[in-house]
Amino acid sequence: MTQNNLEQQVNATYIDMQSGIQVSLLHFTPLSVCSRAIRTCWDSHAKSDGGGDIDKGLIYRVGNINKHKSTLEHLFYNFEIKGITRACLQELARHRMASMSVKSTRYTLKELNKEESFLPINDSNIIRASKYITLSNNNTIREQSLKALENLRLALKEKIANDVAKYIIPECYKTELVWSINARSLQNFLELRSAKTALKEIQELAHSIFKALPEEHKYLFEEYLHEPECAV
Ligand SMILES: Cc1cc2nc3c(=O)[nH]c(=O)nc-3n(C[C@H](O)[C@H](O)[C@H](O)COP(=O)(O)OP(=O)(O)OC[C@H]3O[C@@H](n4cnc5c(N)ncnc54)[C@H](O)[C@@H]3O)c2cc1C
Numbered sequence: 001m002t003q004n005n006l007e008q009q010v011n012a013t014y015i016d017m018q019s020g021i022q023v024s025l026l027h028f029t030p031l032s033v034c035s036r037a038i039r040t041c042w043d044s045h046a047k048s049d050g051g052g053d054i055d056k057g058l059i060y061r062v063g064n065i066n067k068h069k070s071t072l073e074h075l076f077y078n079f080e081i082k083g084i085t086r087a088c089l090q091e092l093a094r095h096r097m098a099s100m101s102v103k104s105t106r107y108t109l110k111e112l113n114k115e116e117s118f119l120p121i122n123d124s125n126i127i128r129a130s131k132y133i134t135l136s137n138n139n140t141i142r143e144q145s146l147k148a149l150e151n152l153r154l155a156l157k158e159k160i161a162n163d164v165a166k167y168i169i170p171e172c173y174k175t176e177l178v179w180s181i182n183a184r185s186l187q188n189f190l191e192l193r194s195a196k197t198a199l200k201e202i203q204e205l206a207h208s209i210f211k212a213l214p215e216e217h218k219y220l221f222e223e224y225l226h227e228p229e230c231a232v
Contacts, residue, residue: 019134019201022082023208026178031056031216034074034183038062041071056219063183064220072220075183079209080176085134087171088201091193097185102177105166108132113156118146133172134201145172183220191224203229 032051035058039045048055063072084092089102111132118129121143126135133149135142148170155165181189186209192198194206207228210221 019204020083020130021201021205021208022080023205023212024080025212025214026078026080028077028214028217029075031059031075034059034063034071037074038068038071056216060220064223069184072183072187073185075217075220076180077183077186077213078178078180079212080178081205081209082176083134083174084176084205085171085201086169086173086175088199088205089175089177090171091199091202092179092205095181095185095189098179098181098189100177100179103175105169105175106162108173108175109152109156109162109165109169112149112153115153118150118153121146132174133170134174136172145170148172183217187221187224190221191226194224194226194228196226196229200229 030051032048032055035048035051035055036045038058039048059071062068092098093100115128118125125146126142129135129146129149133145135145148168152165152168152170155168156162190206190210193202194210196203198206206225210218210225213221
């Protein structure tokens with residue numbers, strides 16, 4: 001793959017219009033690295049077509065059919081994820097075979113400290129609040145989330161240190177991170193987290209991550225992805 005192609009691919013951002021989750025692919029390993037690793041096992045480099053259809057078929061056969069899964073660990077993906085809640089972050093963090101760097105609440109709370117009251121609950125305050133929290137379609141949960149955000153803002157106004165105020169951050173509070181994962185672990189993540197039994201938000205995240213993948217890599221992951229519950 002040329003540098004130009006690589007840059008075009010990695011600039012793709014997938015934004016989920018329902019949840020507002022944004023996933024951008026920052027970087028990825030070309031498939032030719034994985035096929036080269038596989039061919040090293042059997043010294044079959046002469047049969048390579050430079051990462052073309054023959055090599056793609058080999059990766060699928062060895063990795064997905066023969067379950068020689070360690071070969072898929074050579075493929076690595078770096079994503080930037082914005083707009084997930086801390087509830088979703090907590091579940092994402094359970095995937096140990098991945099690396100994450102999360103925006104510090106020390107910085108996000110500084111922004112909140114500059115805000116005026118989020119009450120009463122009306123359209124303009126809801127729009128202002130949606131910069132900080134994900135708002136549920138359920139009226140009761142939406143109302144309580146706004147009140148929780150307002151309580152947090154009031155605590156910050158009392159000059160309570162961010163490290164102390166963070167203990168009242170609601171689970172719906174938004175965060176962002178860089179998340180890096182290899183193809184083997186990503187298959188496992190997509191299978192577990194796109195399932196209908198998973199939290200709806202992490203289902204949406206799983207589909208957004210799949211959509212942000214390079215087109216020519218998707219064939220390795222399609223069979224692990226469950227159908228979305230609704231259009232995402
Ligand atoms: C629908 C759903 C509901 C859930 N509910 C709960 C819940 O109620 N409570 C709760 O605590 N968690 C819950 N989880 C989290 C779940 O138990 C896992 O922690 C999470 O899905 C990460 O999966 P993983 O361990 O396969 O992934 P990773 O941590 O990324 O691990 C990837 C793979 O590496 C291997 N591996 C990693 N670490 C070890 C190890 N120490 N020993 C052996 N092999 C290892 C395993 O093969 C594993 O599948 C839930 C998950 C789902 C999808």
